[in-house]
Amino acid sequence: MWAVTKAVRAWWEKHGRPAQLCVALSGGADSLALTAGAVRTGAQVTALLVDHQLQEGSGQVAHHAAEQARQLGCVEALVIPIVINDENGLGMEGAAREARYAALDMMRAGRPVLLGHTQDDQAETLLLGLLRGSGPHAIAGMSDWDDPWGRPLLGLRRADTHAACAEHAIDVWNDPQNKDSAFTRVCVRHEVIPLLQEISGGEIVPALARTAQLVREDADELDSQADTILREALQRSDGSGELPLDSLRELPLPTLRRVLRLWLHAHGHTQAGYTHLQEVARLVTDWHGQGPIALPGGDIVKRQDKALYFVPVVPAADSASSALSMGCGHAHGCRHGH
Known part of the structure; x- marks a missing residue:
């Protein structure tokens, strides 16, 4: 547990000791x-448990984990049942991920949310991005x-x-879906990475994670430059939400x-690919x-005169409220604290 405690404390101190x-x-x-x-940092920790309701007995698993969280020292544990709808054609794996993050964001109440991604997840994310022919943001993996x-x-x-967990006799749930080769990430984890290690003759996860980190640093810097360009362009806006094009036409295509x-992300649209x-x-x-131009999920971008306009498929307020379907009447109905 020392390595985990050290890593979490280092993150906590780096980010202002919330x-x-x-x-x-x-x-x-x-x-x-x-x-x-997280509990060992001294912060007040709330556990958020999203029940996707895709497996029989998932609610029981979630409530057992909530009890474990309380025993570990969490001040509160919230079980959040959700209903998965693949309305945007992401596939059930992608739709579950979108709904999970929406649920966590809704219930976090302004607090940071810690995720348990490891170096292995970082390596898998890079390989998944390569398999999909994704851009640098996908193969850059994840930021801390x-x-x-x-x-x-x-x-x-x-x-x-x-x-x-073994050191402290913490009972661990092994998700059966983590062995289901129907999921691409599972295939990468149990088939692709072992094969690459056999071919290379050594451990490849640290090398893949290092590559992801280097690409992340470059991507972050280029995004910072693009953000400056976007802000300057929006200063020429008349306030109706359009993106003036005068300063964008001569940009190199990758920068554009x-x-x-x-700009799409600022409007809440994150699904557009290459x-x-x-x-x-x-x-x-x-x-x-x-x-x-029709975007995934039904949003639209149109040009009128010398500006681009983003047209959402539904008003922003409706979009936020329909991002997930809660399995209980209201947030307090999901609470499982002391």
């Missing part, structure tokens, strides 16, 4: 070890802080969290794509009166 933290807890070794480490998400364990291996990606960004960029660089 007095209150949330931990996303599943009942697995990574999140249980993280919970124990992506407001409001904190990842203190990115420097540790999955074996470290299992060892920590980053600016457009950040193909969609290319089409939106053509509204800037190759404008000849083409129609609006």
Whole structure:
């Protein structure tokens, strides 16, 4: 447990010693070890347990983990039942992830949320990005802080969290889906990485994670530059939410794509991939009166005169309220504190 405690405390001190933290807890070794480490910082820790209701007995697993969280010293443990709807065509794995993050964000009450991702997850994320032909943001993997998400364990291996739980006799739930090869990440974990290690003749997870970190540093710097360009462009806006194009037309295409990606993110749209960004960029660089660009989920980008406009599929307020379906009447109905 020493390695986990040290990693969590280092993250906590690096990020201003927040007095209150949330931990996303599943009942697995990574999140249980993280919970124990978070409590040892001295912060008030609330465990958030999302029940996806996709497996029989999932509610029982969640409530058992909530009791473990209280025994570990959490001031509160909240079980959050959700209903998964794949309305955006993400597949059940992607839809579950979107709904899980929406639930955590809704229930965190302004507090940082710690996630149990390890160096192994970082390596898997890089390989998944390569398999999908994704851009640098996907292969960059994960940051230790992506407001409001904190990842203190990115420097540790999955074996470290299992060892920590075994050392303190913490009962760990082994999700059967983590052995289901129907999930791409499971195939990468149990088939691709072992094969790559056999080919290379050594441990590859640290090397893959290091590559992800280097790409992350470059991506963050380029995003910072793109953000400056976007802010300067928006200063020319008349206040109606449009993106003026005068200063964007001569940008290099990779820079323009980053600016457009950040602009879409500012409107709450995070699903547009390379193909969609290319089409939106053509509204800037190759404008000849083409129609609006349909984005995943139904949002639209259109050009009118010398500006781009983002048209959401539903009003922002409705979008926030429909992001997830809670399995209880209101937040307090889900509370499982002392």
